[in-house]
Amino acid sequence: SIHAAVLYVVLGDPRAEQYFRDLKANVVRIVDGNSVFRQMVSRGEVKVGWTDTDDVNVAKEAGEPVEMIYPDQQGIGTPVMPNMVSVTKGGPNPESGKKLVDYLLSPEVEKILAESESVQMPLHPGVPVPPNVRALESLKPMTFDYAAAAARGEEIVRRLQPILGL
Structure with a gap:
């Protein structure tokens, strides 16, 4: 996914691979899409995960018990996809x-x-x-090269397959 490729571009390959190894060690689950993940969070099957603002908005509008967290506001920032x-x-x-x-x-x-x-x-x-998102100026957006992340997308998926057991 583009989110994983962005982390490789921002963190560099060794740190990104360690991040994903650490996720795997903490029993990360890969699901068939953002809406599947959103439903799992709403049902309490998982506590946290990556998704997009639209999926959180749908859940919040439906009264589901979810919150949106914008990660790493003191560190590398939140990826913002245009x-x-x-x-x-x-x-x-x-x-x-x-x-x-x-x-x-x-x-x-x-x-x-x-x-x-x-x-x-x-x-x-x-x-x-x-109402269910923050203004861009209230965030620390992650700075990265979109073209570099997009160019590495397929490669990153291949690299993550053995790391995450896909």
Whole structure:
């Protein structure tokens, strides 16, 4: 997953591998998706795990007994994954593509995304922060190279298979 690749990029391979070995020693469980994990936490089957803000929001809105913790605010920070949009170089309608990007980046669309079930963190001033997430400026975001993490994704999955017993 991208979250694991980010830790490899930020911590370096030896520290990241030790982190995952330590997780395995503490009986980490790998499940088939974020919603499966969220349900396990809600039922008390597991106490803690990694997921995204949208899954926690769904649980909180349903009255499930979960809380969101933004990790490592004194250390390397919390990974913040951006939504991305781009115009394909050499595409057939670059001007229309640019208009679409401008619209998707507008405060109006950001408000819709912030108010949706996926509770995206708004960046525009004046767009209200949804109740079940924190404002970006209240966090210590982890600094990392997104391209480097994405480029290593498949490699990291292969490396983690023997470590985590997958």
